[in-house]
Every structure is written in C-alpha cells, then in structure tokens.
Amino acid sequence: QVQLVESGGGLVQAGGSLRLSCAVSGTISNLRALGWYRQAPEKQRELVADITPGGSANYADSVKGRFTISKDSAKNTVYLQMNSLKSEDTAVYYCNVNRFRRSDYWGQGTQVTVSS
Numbered sequence: 001q002v003q004l005v006e007s008g009g010g011l012v013q014a015g016g017s018l019r020l021s022c023a024v025s026g027t028i029s030n031l032r033a034l035g036w037y038r039q040a041p042e043k044q045r046e047l048v049a050d051i052t053p054g055g056s057a058n059y060a061d062s063v064k065g066r067f068t069i070s071k072d073s074a075k076n077t078v079y080l081q082m083n084s085l086k087s088e089d090t091a092v093y094y095c096n097v098n099r100f101r102r103s104d105y106w107g108q109g110t111q112v113t114v115s116s
Contacts, residue, residue: 002026002105004095009110012085016114020080022095022107030099033058034071034078038091038112049080050098062088087116 008020020036035050049069051057057069068081078095095107 002028002097004097004105004107006093006095006107006110009093009112011113011115014085014087014114014116016085017081017083018085018112019082020093020095020110020112022078024076024078024095024097024105028097028099028105030102032098032100035096035098036069036078036080037094037096038089039094039109040088040091043091045094048093050096051078082112085112085114087114090114 003025005023006020008018010018012018031053033050033052036048037045038048039045047060048063049057049059049067051069051071066084071078090113092109093112094109097105
C-alpha cells in the first residue's frame with residue numbers, strides 16, 4: 001500500500017522560507033513524476049512543481065526562481081524548498097505521485113500560511 005506523508009508546513013512571514021517534505025512508502029509502478037500541488041480557498045488545485053525519476057524538474061510560472069523541488073531516492077522523499085514566500089502562496093500543499101496510465105497517489109496535505 002502506497003502512503004505519502006507530508007511535513008514542514010506552517011506559518012511564515014512574507015519573504016520567509018519553508019521546506020516541505022513528503023516521505024513515500026510502498027511500491028509504485030509506472031512512475032512518471034513526484035510533485036507538489038496546492039489549493040487555495042475557493043481555487044482549483046494547481047501544479048506547483050514536479051520532478052521525474054531522472055531529475056528533470058518542472059515549475060509553475062508563479063514559483064519559478066523562488067521554489068526548488070528535489071528528491072532523495074535513498075530516502076524515498078521529495079522536498080519543496082520555498083523561498084521569498086508571498087501571501088499568494090498561502091494554500092494547502094499536497095504531495096503527488098503521478099503515474100503513466102494509472103491513477104495518482106496523494107498526500108493528506110499540509111497548510112502553508114504566509115502573513116503579509
């Protein structure tokens with residue numbers, strides 16, 4: 001059974017930093033990418049960043065240059081380093097396992113609140 005456990009969310013002032021972690025356990029077939037999504041109140045869930053097994057990263061335009069996604073394959077963990085945080089980054093952040101021709105796996109979500 002696949003489980004995704006997120007940590008690292010919290011309250012931070014604008015301009016500050018946070019690092020999210022997502023520990024993935026279980027056997028995953030057809031993996032395409034590990035990623036982070038976010039959902040703000042009354043908005044749709046959106047991709048923040050993802051990274052392929054080969055290390056190729058993709059970012060939403062709104063976070064380019066501020067956020068960095070990385071992974072530690074030995075620990076089965078994916079990270080999201082968030083710098084220069086803005087109030088508009090406030091959202092629930094979800095870890096995601098995206099697979100080819102299979103359903104995704106999702107974490108439970110972690111709240112990130114940026115105060116201005």
